[in-house]
Amino acid sequence: MxxxxxxxxxxxxxxxxxxxGPLMIVAxxxxxxxxxxxxxxxxxxxxxxxAFNILALTFTNKAAKEMKERVEHILGNHEARNLYIGTxxxxxxxxxxxxxxxxxxPSNFTIYDTDDAKSVIKTVINEMNLDDKHYKxxxxxxxxxxxKNALVNAEEYxxxxxxxxxxxxxxxxxxxxxxxxxxxxxxxxxAMDFDDLLIKFYELLKTVPxxxxxxxxxxxxxxxxxxxxxxxxxxxxxxxxxxxxxxxCVVGDDAQSIYSxxxxxxxxxxxxxxDYDNVHVVKLEQNYRSTKNILNVxxxxxxxxxxxxxxxxxxxxxxxxxxxLVRTLTDNDEGKFVADTIQEQKLRNHYRxxxxxxxxxxxxxxxxxxxxxxxxxxxYIIYGGIxxxxxxxxxxxxxxxxxxxxxxxxxxxxxxxxxxVRGIGKTTVDKCVLFANEQNISxxxxxxxxxEYGFKAGTLEAIxxxxxxxxxxxxxxxxxxxxDVAVHVGKQTNIVKELFxxxxxxxxxxxxxxxxxxxxxxxxxxxxxNRQQIDDDGVMIEEEKLFDEPEKPQQELSFDAxxxxxxxxxxxxxxxxxxxxxQITLLTDADDKDPDADNVKxxxxxxxxxxxxxxxxxxxxEEQLFPSALSINTREELEEERRxxxxxxxxxxxxxxxxxxxxxxxxxxxxxxxxxRFLDELPEQYVDxxxxxxxxxxxxxGSSFGGGSAFDRMKGGFGNRxxxxxxxxxxxxxxxxxxxxxxxxxxYATPPARPQTVEHKPAADFVASDTSNLEVGNxxxxxxxxxxxxIKMEGSAHNPIATVKFELNGEKKIMxxxxxxxxxx
DNA sequence: TACAGTGCTTTTTTT
DNA sequence: AAGCACTGTA
Numbered sequence: 001m002x003x004x005x006x007x008x009x010x011x012x013x014x015x016x017x018x019x020x021g022p023l024m025i026v027a028x029x030x031x032x033x034x035x036x037x038x039x040x041x042x043x044x045x046x047x048x049x050x051a052f053n054i055l056a057l058t059f060t061n062k063a064a065k066e067m068k069e070r071v072e073h074i075l076g077n078h079e080a081r082n083l084y085i086g087t088x089x090x091x092x093x094x095x096x097x098x099x100x101x102x103x104x105x106p107s108n109f110t111i112y113d114t115d116d117a118k119s120v121i122k123t124v125i126n127e128m129n130l131d132d133k134h135y136k137x138x139x140x141x142x143x144x145x146x147x148k149n150a151l152v153n154a155e156e157y158x159x160x161x162x163x164x165x166x167x168x169x170x171x172x173x174x175x176x177x178x179x180x181x182x183x184x185x186x187x188x189x190x191a192m193d194f195d196d197l198l199i200k201f202y203e204l205l206k207t208v209p210x211x212x213x214x215x216x217x218x219x220x221x222x223x224x225x226x227x228x229x230x231x232x233x234x235x236x237x238x239x240x241x242x243x244x245x246x247x248x249c250v251v252g253d254d255a256q257s258i259y260s261x262x263x264x265x266x267x268x269x270x271x272x273x274x275d276y277d278n279v280h281v282v283k284l285e286q287n288y289r290s291t292k293n294i295l296n297v298x299x300x301x302x303x304x305x306x307x308x309x310x311x312x313x314x315x316x317x318x319x320x321x322x323x324x325l326v327r328t329l330t331d332n333d334e335g336k337f338v339a340d341t342i343q344e345q346k347l348r349n350h351y352r353x354x355x356x357x358x359x360x361x362x363x364x365x366x367x368x369x370x371x372x373x374x375x376x377x378x379x380y381i382i383y384g385g386i387x388x389x390x391x392x393x394x395x396x397x398x399x400x401x402x403x404x405x406x407x408x409x410x411x412x413x414x415x416x417x418x419x420x421v422r423g424i425g426k427t428t429v430d431k432c433v434l435f436a437n438e439q440n441i442s443x444x445x446x447x448x449x450x451x452e453y454g455f456k457a458g459t460l461e462a463i464x465x466x467x468x469x470x471x472x473x474x475x476x477x478x479x480x481x482x483x484d485v486a487v488h489v490g491k492q493t494n495i496v497k498e499l500f501x502x503x504x505x506x507x508x509x510x511x512x513x514x515x516x517x518x519x520x521x522x523x524x525x526x527x528x529x530n531r532q533q534i535d536d537d538g539v540m541i542e543e544e545k546l547f548d549e550p551e552k553p554q555q556e557l558s559f560d561a562x563x564x565x566x567x568x569x570x571x572x573x574x575x576x577x578x579x580x581x582x583q584i585t586l587l588t589d590a591d592d593k594d595p596d597a598d599n600v601k602x603x604x605x606x607x608x609x610x611x612x613x614x615x616x617x618x619x620x621x622e623e624q625l626f627p628s629a630l631s632i633n634t635r636e637e638l639e640e641e642r643r644x645x646x647x648x649x650x651x652x653x654x655x656x657x658x659x660x661x662x663x664x665x666x667x668x669x670x671x672x673x674x675x676x677r678f679l680d681e682l683p684e685q686y687v688d689x690x691x692x693x694x695x696x697x698x699x700x701x702g703s704s705f706g707g708g709s710a711f712d713r714m715k716g717g718f719g720n721r722x723x724x725x726x727x728x729x730x731x732x733x734x735x736x737x738x739x740x741x742x743x744x745x746x747x748y749a750t751p752p753a754r755p756q757t758v759e760h761k762p763a764a765d766f767v768a769s770d771t772s773n774l775e776v777g778n779x780x781x782x783x784x785x786x787x788x789x790x791i792k793m794e795g796s797a798h799n800p801i802a803t804v805k806f807e808l809n810g811e812k813k814i815m816x817x818x819x820x821x822x823x824x825x
Numbered sequence: 826t827a828c829a830g831t832g833c834t835t836t837t838t839t840t
Numbered sequence: 841a842a843g844c845a846c847t848g849t850a
Binding site: 088194198425427631667 | 826827834835836837838839840
C-alpha cells in the first residue's frame, strides 16, 4: 500500500484522518479536494472499514469512476470495487430498482429524461384542454421540477399560498393541477423522472422503516462531493441516511455554487452546521493548480460577492503569465482568434491539443469555435449539447427496448407504435389513449384487448401484429442478454434496415449511430459480465443481499404473469436489458468520452466544474450573455453568474484568455453587446488587453461581413453611431474609443494600441510567391512587415511556419498558409 | 394517412 | 439558424 498520508499538507491530512462524526471540508478551487476525498476513503478502508459500508456521492459519473480508480491505486487491491460510489441519481436509481415495489413501482421502472417528461406534461396539458402555448411544457416542467427538488408534492403545491400567488401572477393557475396529473400519469406509466429518483427514494426512507434501517445500517460512512450544489431533497435524504452513525462528510466550496437553477442552495452548508453537534470544519486554502496571476484575479473577482464563507486561497506556484483579455469584432472572429492562438501555442510552447479547453456560458457558442477549429484542422470534442442518446434514431430504438421491459411506458409506446409505419395512425392512437384514460388502464392493455373496443378490421390486425411482435421480444428477456435482445429487435422491426436503405448523408449517419448504439450495448454487456466474473471468484458480492435475508422475488409487473427468477435468469445475471436501460438515461455524454484523447475540449462552464486544463479560453464575456440577460435581476442571480466566472478562471493551470466579441449572432440576427461587467472586476496589473481583428488569418476573412480582414475594414469610413450604449464614457475609459458604425454595418471598435509595427508599403505590383519550398536563408517581403530573412522553418508540412527576421520589425513567426510573402531572391 | 412546405419561436446552465 | 407545429395537398 502506498504511504498515502505522505504528500498531503497539514489541513488535508486533518481532513483525511478525521473519520468519525460530522465533517465539513471547505475546499477552495484546486486545493486537492479529490485527492483528499480519495485518500480519506482509502484511509477508512485501511482502518478496517468495509468498502460495503462506504457511500460516496459525486456530481458526475466520471468523478465517481475516477475516485474508485484512485482508491484502488492507493490500496493496491480491488476492494474499492465494493464501494458504493456514484451520482445521487444513479445510486438512488440502483437502490430503487430493488426496492421500488415497496412504494408501488415496478422494479423495472422506466427513467424519463427531460424530453420524455415534457412530452408527458404536454399530453396532460392537452388533455386538460389548456393552451400549450401559454402553458409551455418546458415552463411547467421547470416549475414542477423546482417543487420536487424542494420536496413539495402536488398536494402541497396546490395548498401553498405563496406558490399559488406566483402562479396566479404568471397567469398560470392550473400548474398545480397539471403537476398532480403529471405525477399520476408517471406513476401509471411505471416511470420516474430525474427528480423522482430523489423524492421517491426519500419517500421510501420515510415510509418504509425496514428500508430506512437497512440503508442506515449499511452506510456507516457517507461522503458527499460538491456539497454546495445539493438541493433540499438531497439534503433531507443525507440527513436520514446518516442519522444512525452521523459519519457524514461533506466537501464543498460555496464560491463554486452554480446550480441554483436546479434547486441547489448554499443554505445546505449553513444548515449542516446547525443540524449536527460538533461539526468538525476543515478549510483547504492552498491552491496547487494555478499560477499566482490566475489565482489573484480569481480572488479579486469573487471578493465582489457579498455572502460567502471567509477564506483566502493562496499558492506557492509561480507568477506565470498575465491573463490575456482579447476583444474581437464578431463571434466568428472570436472563434478564429481562439483557433489561431491554439495553433500558435502548440508550436511555440509545445502544447498538445488536450491542454486546451474552450469554455463558454451557453452551448450555442460552440458553433463559431467549431468552425474555426475545423478549418484549422485542430481536433476537438464538444461536451454537452445534444447527447448521443437524445438523437431521434437512438431514442426510437431505445423506445422499443423500453417498451419490452416496461409495457406500461406510454411514452415509449407512442413513439414507436407507428414507426416504422404499420398503419396505426394518429386517430387510432388517440382512441387508445382515450380508452386507457376512461378505464384507468394502460395504453398497452388497451392494445392487448383491442377487439373489445371496436376498431376496424384492418386496424385491429395491425394492432394485433404489433402486440404479437412486442410480446415475442419480451419473451426473450429471460434468456438473453441486453445485446442479443437489442440485435434481434433491430432486425425484426426493420428500423435498422430502413436507415440502412436511406442513402442520404443524414441517413447514413443515423444508420451508423444505431450501429454505435449496438456496439455500446455489447460493450456494456461485456463489461458487466466481466465484473460478475469477479463475483464468482468471491472478490465481490453483488447488490443488497449481503445484509438482509434474501428478498422475495418481486412480482414482475411486465408481461402476463412473469415467472419468478428462473435458473436461466440467474445465469443471465446482471446483463439484462432492464439493468442496461436503468443506467442509460443517467449517462451524460461526458461519461463515454475519453478525457485523455488528444483533442481540444469545448464545453459550458457548468460542465467544466471539477476539471482543470493547462490553457483555458473563457469566451463570450459580454453583457446579456455572461452574465446572462436572465440572471441580472436579483443580487443572488448576479452573484451566481460571478461564481460562474470564478469557476472558469480557476479551471486554468497555466494560461488564461478571456475573450469577447462586439457582435454575435443570436437567433439568426446580429446583436451587439457591451463588454461584460465582470471585465471591470479584473485587476489591471494581472491582465494584458489586446484586440484581435481577425487574428493571424486576415487574408481569409470568413467573417460575416465579407471582403477584407476585420482590421482592414475597420480602416474604412465610419458613419453615424446607431448603437445603444448606456455607459459610453465608462466604456471608453475602459476599452478605448467607442465602437462606431458605418451606415450599413454594425459598430466596430477601434482597437487598443497594438504592438508597434513600422508600417511597410508594399510595391504596387506586390504578388505573393508560392512559399511551399521556402527555406532558411531566403529573403522575403511581407505586405506589412517589409523585408526580412527567413531564419527558421517549423511546423508541419500542411501548416508550415517561418520565423522571419525583418529589417524594421524584428523576428516574427509567419504562418505560411495565411500570410502573403514575396520571395525576393 | 403521409408528406411537403410554410411560418413561428427560440429561457443559460443539467441529473 | 434551426427545429417544430401546423396546414394543405395527394
